Amino acid sequence: MGRMLSFSQPAVLALAVLATPQAVGAEGFPNDLAAREDAVALEPLAPWNLHFGENKCRLVRYFGTQDEPHMAMLEQAAPRAGFGLTLAGPEIRSFHRAPSIEVGMERDEPLQRRERFGSGDVEQVGKALIFPSYYIGPARAEGAPMAAGIDVKEAGTIDRIVLERRGRVLSFETGNMGQPIEALNICTSDLLNVWGLDPEQHKSYFPARWLNERAVVGRIQASYPREALNRGEQAVFRLRVIIEEDGSVSDCHLENSTEVDRLDSPACRSMMGAKFEPARTADGEAMRSFYATTVSYSIGS
Template identity: 30%
Template sequence: MAGLVILAAAMTSPDAEEALRLAPSSNWHVNYADDSCRLARAFGTGDKEVTLVLDRFRPGPKVHMTLTGQPIEVRDGIRRITLRFGPNDPAFEKGVTPGMLGNGKAALVVGGGLWITGYDPAVAAGESDAAQPEPPVIDPALYAAIRFLELRISSKQTVVLETGAMAAAEQALAACTDDLLRGWGIDAEADKSLSRRAAPLGSPGDWIRGSDYPPRMSHLGYQGLVHFRLIVDDQGKPKSCHIQQSTRPKDFDDAVCRKVMVRARFEPALDAGGRPVVSYYTNSARFATPVAR
């Protein structure tokens, strides 16, 4: 799944003295939405509080991460973060988009999908989901072994979120995504036995081009991240486009669906017997202004 981008440091142990360790200050909360499943938990309190949000837009182990709170507030020039779900998984870097919530809290949107555990760090660091194939079914014991999430941002104090075991949280997300498919009119069990998933013909990067950047948004310097879902018919044509989540403004949402519905074509999904069937495809498009140098 190739993430669409439209343009108009060494790891230390979380036991190091400079790390800010934050214990949970809430339970895990799972939100069942029409187009996504959200797992969220707060760590720390007051001006040290950080909220971890993991969104899943389709079945499988990948999640999209957002972090909010003063300890992760960064300068506009910061575009990378180093993550580690410890103690057994290795560290990897990801691109980030800084922002601000309506309540004034700083936010970091981590670019692309990522795995909570069971990843190859070289693959996990990729910005294009096309280079990040879904891994085999991940052993639940790996989720159970997680104890913390370490966050390293250049020129910032290391932050360690003491997540504890994440097996139950992952099970809740998996149950939610099965429910998502039923809401889309897709048989969740049949989906698990597909012999081929809907596969783009050509590069998804060609679906949305620089000239598609909404002029008003480009003029204002606005950036946007749009997660979208297509229902793909048994001939490989998109039947509908749905915005699963977006940073808004709506100009970006409209641009994505309008262009993708015209340009996207697929090899249709095949059921266990090799017959073409209706399925779905999810991806994201990021509208970003070039970073000044």
């Protein structure tokens, strides 16, 4: 059973068209755009709610009005620097079918153009934009150890989530995200305990490196279920494997982030043949760890 902390779980996303997002530079900072007179600002309806699941953590907040609620959801299936971001509600209709959207969070970073993203519907909320992998903060320096989880210091520079398209600005007025992200990190650290891994080791470590990624990904792509292809079914899955000290895969879990009735992903069957250079402690010792990624099935992607 998953543990719940002041949380009413949102409806599962229905049929989504998903692909890995690509970012290119754009002008404009979140706070400056949100201050425009014609910007639409969505104020919170309730506090952030955190769901402690067995294999994922969700941070959810509702915005707008009782008659026209909107939702922002951050989701992780493992303690990573990135997270899945879903924004939903009536105002999303203006962005739903756009070929590209400017998105930004950090007050000191300009919005970035996302040219490929997912779309769908959230029951009782409305149209949704789905960004399977959203990252904040600087990239990890080459050769330096990392800490599992989202950069809390960088999260402290976020006061809102801003979308812009053709001059139209929509702002989810989140408030400072430092404390909510810290709570999300606690939840994903708990996942490490559930999986039999050591959270202390993951506070400073060198992550596992996938050695035969191209071959395994090719098998996954080639085995897209033909029946699902014929029906045009498209979906996103969050995949996580446990990697032993010798680099072998001992367990695989696939979490379906969208509701697709008949699409049975072969990803885990293929991942059991994946080969990794094992994760290492800050002192260079091999350690049991995990590898997490997102599998997006999208026709024509």
